[in-house]
Amino acid sequence: MIVTIDGVAASGKSSVSAGVAQALGVPYISSGLLYRAATLLGLEAGVDLGQEGAVLGCLNPPPRLEPLAAGNRVWQAGRDLTPDLHSTRVDRGVSVVAARPEVRAWVDAQLRALPAPLVAEGRDMGTAVFPHAGAKFYLTASPRVRAQRRAHERPEEVDAIEAALIERDRLDTTQSAPAPDAHVIDTGALSLQGVIDAVLARLPAR
Numbered sequence: 481m482i483v484t485i486d487g488v489a490a491s492g493k494s495s496v497s498a499g500v501a502q503a504l505g506v507p508y509i510s511s512g513l514l515y516r517a518a519t520l521l522g523l524e525a526g527v528d529l530g531q532e533g534a535v536l537g538c539l540n541p542p543p544r545l546e547p548l549a550a551g552n553r554v555w556q557a558g559r560d561l562t563p564d565l566h567s568t569r570v571d572r573g574v575s576v577v578a579a580r581p582e583v584r585a586w587v588d589a590q591l592r593a594l595p596a597p598l599v600a601e602g603r604d605m606g607t608a609v610f611p612h613a614g615a616k617f618y619l620t621a622s623p624r625v626r627a628q629r630r631a632h633e634r635p636e637e638v639d640a641i642e643a644a645l646i647e648r649d650r651l652d653t654t655q656s657a658p659a660p661d662a663h664v665i666d667t668g669a670l671s672l673q674g675v676i677d678a679v680l681a682r683l684p685a686r
């Protein structure tokens with residue numbers, strides 16, 4: 481079975497997916513890492529991130545997602561890009577890159593080539609990439625709550641993090657909406673384990 485966990489930025493998608501996947505004994509995939517890798521490589525090459533052709537030119541050789549249970553990694557040739565994917569500059573640029581149709585097609589093809597069962601997290605896993613998934617979820621939380629959680633991982637103040645999350649949500653609106661058949665979970669009042677348990681409780685009988 482494929483389980484999709486979409487949601488707004490920093491709503492807990494990757495942490496929850498890792499926990500759900502562990503409970504099910506299947507891999508999870510963090511689709512956002514591939515968009516982040518394309519953005520990082522574009523930034524390093526100094527190209528205009530709005531120029532689709534220029535960004536695509538940086539994907540040679542193509543970065544590959546390694547869906548490790550301990551945390552997904554992205555490799556380009558022998559280089560592990562993962563430690564550089566969660567910087568503030570990648571956060572700022574990634575939505576522009578992710579809006580480009582050919583970049584999305586490149587990511588989608590790589591994800592669909594992975595064998596089920598799996599847990600897939602991102603923005604459009606339940607709507608566009610795996611519309612026939614067996615169970616779909618969409619995580620939300622207020623920008624303030626998400627910023628407070630993220631403040632443990634970024635050097636900026638909570639107010640700046642919150643403003644950046646609101647802006648990224650706005651830029652991601654086109655590709656980020658709950659599937660009509662998704663369970664929407666507000667994680668604001670729940671612990672991480674509480675969200676994982678809520679997802680597991682809503683899975684169809686296995």
Ligand SMILES: Nc1ncnc2c1ncn2[C@@H]1O[C@H](COP(=O)(O)OP(=O)(O)OP(=O)(O)O)[C@@H](O)[C@H]1O
Pocket residue numbers: 487488489490491492493494495496512629630632633667670671672673675
């Ligand atoms: N329910 C929760 N309660 C408290 N902290 C949480 C909860 N869910 C996630 N977190 C914490 O919030 C932070 C963001 O979570 P995570 O990275 O999983 O979100 P994400 O949606 O994958 O983010 P992004 O969209 O940026 O990839 C992490 O520090 C994580 O440990």
Ligand SMILES: Nc1ccn([C@@H]2O[C@H](COP(=O)(O)O)[C@@H](O)[C@H]2O)c(=O)n1
Pocket residue numbers: 489490493511512513515516574575576578579601602603604605648652655
């Ligand atoms: N399915 C997806 C996943 C991600 N994106 C874009 O990538 C950015 C980073 O994703 P995170 O999950 O690491 O936050 C995100 O802001 C989107 O721009 C996407 O478009 N579709």
